[in-house]
Amino acid sequence: MGERVLTAVSRDPLTTPHRRRNDALAALGTAAVAAVLALVVRDGKTPDLLGWLLLGAGAVPLVWRRSRPVLVLGAVLASTAAYHAAGYTHAAPHPAMVLALYTVASTARPLTTLLIGAGVIGTTLAVKFLVGTAEGVESLRTSGWTLAVLVFGVDVRIYRRYIASVVGRAERAERTREEEAARRVAQERLRIARDLHDLLAHSITLIGVRTSVASHVLTADPDRLDRAAVAVALDEIAETCRTARQELRTTLQVLRDDAPTQQDGPLPGLDALPALVRAAGADLEIRPPTLGVASATGAAVYRIVQESLTNAVRHAGANTPVRVTVAAEDEGGALRLTVTDDGAPQHTAPGAGFGIAGMRERARSVGGTLSAGPRECGGFEVAAVLPLGTGEPAV
Incomplete structure (x- = not known):
């Protein structure tokens, strides 16, 4: 009462x-x-x-x-x-x-x-x-x-x-609280979409290139079939599938983790760069920093390189020279990344996809910056500056 x-x-x-x-x-x-x-x-x-x-x-x-x-x-x-x-x-x-x-x-x-x-x-x-x-x-x-x-x-x-x-x-x-929950859901959806795009686009592009190579070998001169070249192309397709499956499993494991952690030290992202660049047929120059790099920064470097290689193979051609440079700056505690190719800058067309936007979002998510565009001497360049430590998102 x-x-x-x-x-x-x-x-x-x-x-x-x-x-x-x-x-x-x-x-x-x-x-x-x-x-x-x-x-x-x-x-x-x-x-x-x-x-x-x-x-x-x-x-x-x-x-x-x-x-x-x-x-x-x-x-x-x-x-x-x-x-x-x-x-x-x-x-x-x-x-x-x-x-x-x-x-x-x-x-x-x-x-x-x-x-x-x-x-x-x-x-x-x-x-x-x-x-x-x-x-x-x-x-x-x-x-x-x-x-x-x-x-x-x-x-x-x-x-x-x-x-x-x-x-x-x-x-x-x-x-x-409701607006914050909605914002977190939107950010999570964006992160999932970005991860899946980076993973699947790269793997599917490489598989398409290797499949084209195998098809060309099979149909170019049937009387003198280069079985070794076909075997190499098929092995590369199988290796790409295994790598994609492993990365997809890792991505899903991260999404299922309720309390993901980030630790400084040697990063799988940086360690995996040589294999990634070699599989795309590009040249790599890497000068790793003497200090530890935040895991988020390492993952961002890996994904940016992956997407850049995918765009280069897709738009500039499989045989276009591509150079990847990762080096620590002397001052400022930053990591500078550049990916350049000598092909035609077709991937700058409006509405071409979500790759460049996704790379910029990845750079901003760790407090870095990224620029992408055609080079004056021809070709295309992606340049990013990322902090060595865990950074705040850039405004």
Whole structure:
């Protein structure tokens, strides 16, 4: 019961469900209490038809007390003043007056409540003292109830505003958590797409090139079939498939890991570069840094080289010279990576794919930068500068 009362009190009076129905029931209950007081209490004459009409006129406006609290209070005051002036039972109109005052105090601004309270109490005291000193003193004694009702209404208003602020903060925190979760999901989807693109695009491109070589050998001169060349091409296709399967298994294992860790030291990404470059038929020059490299940086180097080789083989041709250089800069604690080829820069066409965008995202993810474009002397170049340690994402 206590929780229900607090819940009802803490609700915004203008958004409470069924408020008009509840206010109508409150007005009916107030009228019933006023009728009982008019018949039981003997501090004035029993109401006649006019007295009952005035009591009803003080209760009916309470149906709209939440939407128009000040106007309702004015209507109640007018009917109450007329009722008292006629000399009817003075206690009867008090319930309607108390409810109207409480509504104003709990919904209006504190300054409005203060002015209305001072006006009601001051007017009542002035009228009572004009009637007689005894009546004025009695009114002064009972005005404490009016102050109590106003203070209680103001307390309720403050409590409602406090609850609203708490609920608002909770809702904002919940929205922030939901937005953060959505952002993390989007980042994870982007990472998965980038990993799968880097892995599958490179392997499929190499398999396509080796298959073309084997097909050419088989059809170029059937009478003098070079079985050794076909065997080499098929072995390279099988090796590429094994490598792709192993990398796919590693990628899926990382995706399944709930708490991946990054450690400094010798990196599989850098160690695997010679085999990757050799399989693509490119030249490699690598001068590894003397200090440890963050695993994320090593993985980024590997994937950028992989995608660059894939683009070179796909767009510039299988026999185009490709050079890969990985070296540590003397100052700044950075790793510089360049991949150049002498082929035609076909992979710069708009909408050609997601490779260059994925490489830039990988470089930014470890706090580095990447540029890609045609060379002045012909061909294409991918250049990246990556931090040796774990870096923050670049803006």
